[in-house]
Structure formats: structure tokens, C-alpha cells
Amino acid sequence: SQQGEEDPQALSIQEGENATMNCSYKTSINNLQWYRQNSGRGLVHLILIRSNEREKHSGRLRVTLDTSKKSSSLLITASRAADTASYFCATDDYGQNFVFGPGTRLSVLP
Amino acid sequence: DSGVTQTPKHLITATGQRVTLRCSPRSGDLSVYWYQQSLDQGLQFLIHYYNGEERAKGNILERFSAQQFPDLHSELNLSSLELGDSALYFCASTRRSGAREAFFGQGTRLTVV
Numbered sequence: 001s002q003q004g005e006e007d008p009q010a011l012s013i014q015e016g017e018n019a020t021m022n023c024s025y026k027t028s029i030n031n032l033q034w035y036r037q038n039s040g041r042g043l044v045h046l047i048l049i050r051s052n053e054r055e056k057h058s059g060r061l062r063v064t065l066d067t068s069k070k071s072s073s074l075l076i077t078a079s080r081a082a083d084t085a086s087y088f089c090a091t092d093d094y095g096q097n098f099v100f101g102p103g104t105r106l107s108v109l110p
Numbered sequence: 111d112s113g114v115t116q117t118p119k120h121l122i123t124a125t126g127q128r129v130t131l132r133c134s135p136r137s138g139d140l141s142v143y144w145y146q147q148s149l150d151q152g153l154q155f156l157i158h159y160y161n162g163e164e165r166a167k168g169n170i171l172e173r174f175s176a177q178q179f180p181d182l183h184s185e186l187n188l189s190s191l192e193l194g195d196s197a198l199y200f201c202a203s204t205r206r207s208g209a210r211e212a213f214f215g216q217g218t219r220l221t222v223v
Binding site: 026033035040041042043044045048080090092093096097098099100101102103 | 145155165166168198202210212214215216219
């Protein structure tokens with residue numbers, strides 16, 4: 001079964017707006033990662049947050065992690081049309097594999 | 111460019127056939143993971159190899175097999191293909207087993223007709 005579950009499944013916003021995606025997971029984790037996938041292409045690693053971290057920033061990305069609620073959020077600020085993609089959270093199953101959620105499809109309209 | 115190379119990019123084959131997908135990890139990466147992505151199933155973990163040895167198995171069908179060679183490239187063999195095997199197949203590599211960031215190839219799009 002999926003470890004991470006993203007919410008919403010799809011999100012449509014205007015350029016310049018902020019986009020927030022949420023991820024919930026079921027078991028304890030070492031870390032949680034976010035990846036982006038442009039249509040039909042490979043996944044690209046965006047950011048990793050460790051289980052002992054609460055917030056992390058990278059450029060226009062901000063990730064939060066709440067281990068008590070087993071949830072994470074990804075905020076993309078000042079979105080651009082080029083941010084249009086699917087976004088996946090993934091948990092690291094102690095090195096055995098990465099377990100991905102079903103993803104959020106983000107559309108940024110010009 | 112992630113540094114992970116997958117070939118071929120596209121493959122069209124008939125039901126019942128067998129195909130081999132190839133993955134070359136980033137230079138120095140010892141771990142290779144295979145994933146299947148279909149529209150209704152998301153990214154499904156198939157198998158993980160580390161330095162030539164199988165480390166973990168996901169929901170990989172018995173008709174599918176994989177191996178990692180001494181030069182660290184990996185092959186995923188799919189046999190007795192069915193229409194439902196049509197999907198994108200990705201490999202990803204990491205520096206070592208348990209390393210945090212996975213680098214993905216561009217995938218092989220398999221269409222079974």
C-alpha cells in the first residue's frame with residue numbers, strides 16, 4: 001500500500017500565486033522527500049526533510065514536517081508556468097526502497 | 111540530466127513477448143531501484159539491487175526479473191507480456207543503499223499491443 005498520500009490530487013492556480021500540497025504517511029520515517037515529474041519524464045528530487053526537522057527551505061520551496069500527525073506540506077511560492085508538473089512525496093523505507101504517494105498534479109496558468 | 115541512462119526510450123511489442131529494459135546508474139552509484147508507473151497505479155516499487163545483490167523486492171510479478179551486473183548496470187526482463195504491463199518503467203540510482211536522494215532516469219515507455 002502507498003506510504004504517502006498527497007492532497008489535493010490536482011491543483012490549478014494562477015501564475016504568481018502560492019501552491020500548497022500536503023502529504024500524509026503511515027509509519028515512522030527517517031526522512032521525507034519531495035520530487036517533481038514533468039509530464040512523462042523522470043522524477044527530479046526537490047528537497048529532503050529529516051524526521052528531526054520541522055521546516056526546510058530551498059529557493060521558492062518550503063517544506064514542513066509534523067511527525068506527530070505523520071504529515072508534510074510543500075509550499076511553492078510565487079508560482080510560474082514552468083512549475084506545472086506532478087509532485088510526489090516519498091518516504092525512505094530504511095534504505096530498502098522509496099515509497100511514493102499518488103502525487104498532486106499542479107497546473108500553473110499564465 | 112540526472113546521469114542515469116535508460117534504454118530504450120520507447121518500446122512497442124506484442125502480447126506474449128519478452129523485452130529487456132536497461133539502466134546505467136550514475137557513475138559511482140551502487141544502488142539501482144526499478145519502478146513501474148501506470149496511470150491508475152502511481153509509482154510502484156519493483157526491485158532494488160545494491161552492488162550486484164538483490165536488496166528488496168516489491169510487488170514484482172513472477173514474469174518479471176532483474177539483475178545488476180559487475181559494471182553496475184541493471185536490466186529488467188519482462189516476459190509473457192500482457193496489455194496491463196503497458197507503463198513507464200523507471201530506474202533510479204543512489205550512492206549507496208539507504209542514501210537519501212534518488213536520481214531517476216527518463217524512463218522506458220512500454221506499450222504492449
